[in-house]
Amino acid sequence: MGDQKHMARMLLECSLSDKLCIVSQHQYEIIIIxxxxxGTFLIILGVIVWLFIRGKRTQQQSPGLQGSAPVPSTSLNGQVGAQGGSMLVPLKETSVESLLKTSTQALAELQVPREQLSEVLEQICNGSCGAIYRTKMHTGDPAKSKIIVLKALKEPAAFHEVQDFLGRIQFHQYLGKHQNLVQLDGCCTEREPLYMVLEDVAQGDLLGFLWTCRRDIMTMNGLLYDITEKQVYHIGKQVLSALEFLQDKHLFHGDVAARNILIQCDLTAKLCGLGLAYEVHTQGAISSARTIPLKWLAPERLLLRPAGIQGDIWSFGILLYEMVTLGAPPYPEVPPVSILQHLQRGKVMKRPSSCSHTMYSLMKSCWRWKEDSRPSLKELCSRLNTAARTADDEVVLQVPELVVPELYANVAGISVENLSHSYSIL
Incomplete structure (x- = not known):
């Protein structure tokens, strides 16, 4: 009652045209709310602007944005440095000289005397670490001399670059040999320049091989050669064998694609480009600076979720598409930056005219959205074996158009420079 009398007194003291009386009566509703x-709107607006600016900065800092994506810093199933620990040379060494002395002892069984290497070097290309050469290694018996590839560390090299180069050699020593992985035949690390001695796969990468198969006549070692559906399965089974080998060591590849497979004249396939596997094994994570072409990545990778072997299975389906189309870029009608939205709408690539229904069914099983619903490596290998038994080995795969590398790179979301490499072990 006291409040009502006070309010009535206030109203009596005001004229009807005095708006301050109304404001005084309803000041809570009119001013404070x-x-x-x-204030709340301004705070929300500020947060939105901050997120937008941070997103723009992230895009500017990410190389290859138009067709590649940064890989999240995750490891397989959360395992850090699985089985084997760090492959880097111990950090207690403080100079390159002491580092080389320590590593040469650790890599004693791999050391190749430099005098066995021919002085005639044919440069293949420039790799991320330095030049890559093709040359001859002599063993004292001319009949046993062989062509090898030397991967050299650039000079001068910083301490951490020397350490990383030696770590990659040790990683291959840890992996051991497999018929479908590029083999490390030795090294020269007692002094600079440092070399990895690799087996030579003269035919080059599978993508370039497929492009050559588009010609009417293809020759290898003077013999006419074409590729059939049965041979696609033959190459595919070898890639799966290499992936199973990595999985047994708690590793995954992370970038399965025709450009990362080397092919020999007898169609022996050699999986290469093991940089992601090396990073996960040594550091427990993938470098945030590393980018992978978007069109080969599984949805979980595009969403920056943890990488694993199921992502390799998705990419294997893309590899089958590459082989049966003789090196066509995946999703040719979709811009690389729109691939995630395309997949989120439940769309997959249509069956190429050169692709059998059996092979297309295999591809689609690899492209299931949920990782758990995709086949395992063993199941996939079994299905490929079954399909190969009835596959056509007479009809040659044919694609009339020749490839323009610049156009391919634009559609695939890959730089032309990355297409020109013919040898990449790590």
């Missing part, structure tokens, strides 16, 4: 709403 709108002020709170405006």
């Amino acid at each position: 709108p002020a709170l709403l405006v």
